[in-house]
Amino acid sequence: MxxxxxxxxxxxxxxxxxxxxxxxxxxxxxxxxxxxxxxxxxxxxxxxxxxxxxxxxxxxxxxYSKNKNTAIINVNTEELKRRLNFLNQKSQIKILKYNSIVHASIESYLRMNKYIGKIISLSDFFFPMFEEKLENYHLPKELKYLAIIESNLNPIVTSKAGAKGIWQFMPETGKIYNLDINHLYDERNDPIKSTEAACRYLKFLYKKIGNWEFVLAAYNAGPGTVEKILQRSKNRKNFWELLEFFPKETQNYIPKFIAINYVMNYYKEHNIYKHYFxxxxxxxxxxxxxxxxxxxxxxxxxxxxxxxxxxxxxxxxxxxxxxxxxxxxxxxxxxxxxxxxxxxxxxxxxxx
Known part of the structure; x- marks a missing residue:
């Protein structure tokens, strides 16, 4: 024994x-x-x-590395405008536009080239499933990049506020979208079930708000916060015009989303490659x-x-x-x- x-x-x-x-x-x-x-x-x-x-x-x-050249962390303004315009023309949400805040956010991500290399590796596993679910719900495929901002594609990460999983659901919202939570398992950690829930939630937000900039803001700050801001500023319907009224984290959220769209499409042009299997x-x-x-x-x-x-x-x-x-x-x-x-x-x- x-x-x-x-x-x-x-x-x-x-x-x-x-x-x-x-x-x-x-x-x-x-x-x-x-x-x-x-x-x-x-x-x-x-x-x-x-x-x-x-x-x-x-x-x-x-x-794992294909290229040992130093990452290019700066991008010319005109070149960046051209590339974002190209991405925006292909985009279904049409919010991938240039401004100085977006430019700064992009260069901030480019300075984290090793982190981006890891995200690229993880995306090979998650993105095909994300794209399939988004397509099933008739949602823009570029919404898959939200998961990078939310969790770095880590299915079990927990925020200080208690949000959990790859799509960072709070317990209350998770339960609304049929994500069971108990002492044995937490379905917010399940990439497939939580992606289904995220698609349903994003679908609900878009039907309610009808503007993708504000939908993303609502995903971060909550629909109640967005509704209050819009009610107080009925003459301004542009996120950037209302930027100062949003919480600091939400002010950075839309620029981050545009930035990660850019980086995940143009990382090779910046000498960024997979660093790990x-x-x-x-x-x-x-x-x-x-x-x-x-x-x-x-x-x-x-x-x-x-x-x-x-x-x-x-x-x-x-x-x-x-x-x-x-x-x-x-x-x-x-x-x-x-x-x-x-x-x-x-x-x-x-x-x-």
């Missing part, structure tokens, strides 16, 4: 040491009030810290949700399905604990389904 305990402890330490990959600019905050169901269970969010936090390592431990080994379309009939341990599934524990955690960020009760669903790679089905009875016996 003592030997088994020692082996379990050694394995636990080994798992934790192995889960080190790339860094993301916002620190992760640990979820509070989570019930520890078993001393052998691992708090899933701590694993996320280990999985996505690392100074200069990727999932493979190697840097994406931590996501599987694309979302290569995965499937499997119903769980009995309580399971993610660690146990990872071992028996021959899948990295960190990959399983990355695919299931909504779970706050390692032991998942029956009646839930687990996202697995499609290439593991045959193995899952062949071992399903074995899993049920082990977990009863």
């Amino acid at each position: 003592e030997t088994t305990k020692i082996r379990n402890i050694m394995f636990f330490v080994f798992i934790l040491k192995s889960l080190v990959v790339q860094s993301i600019s916002k620190p992760f905050l640990e979820q509070k009030n989570v019930i520890n169901l078993d001393l052998n269970n691992i708090h899933a969010e701590k694993l996320w810290n280990k999985t996505l936090v690392g100074k200069k390592k990727s999932l493979s431990g190697k840097k 994406s931590p996501y080994k599987y694309k979302i379309k290569e995965t499937i949700l499997i119903p769980i009939k009995q309580k399971i341990s993610l660690k146990f599934y990872a071992l028996n399905l021959n899948i990295s524990y960190q990959d399983l955690i990355l695919l299931n960020p909504k779970y706050l604990v390692d032991l998942i009760p029956s009646g839930n669903k687990l996202r697995l790679p499609k290439n593991k389904i045959f193995l899952f089905k062949s071992k399903n009875k074995f899993f049920l016996k082990k977990n009863t």
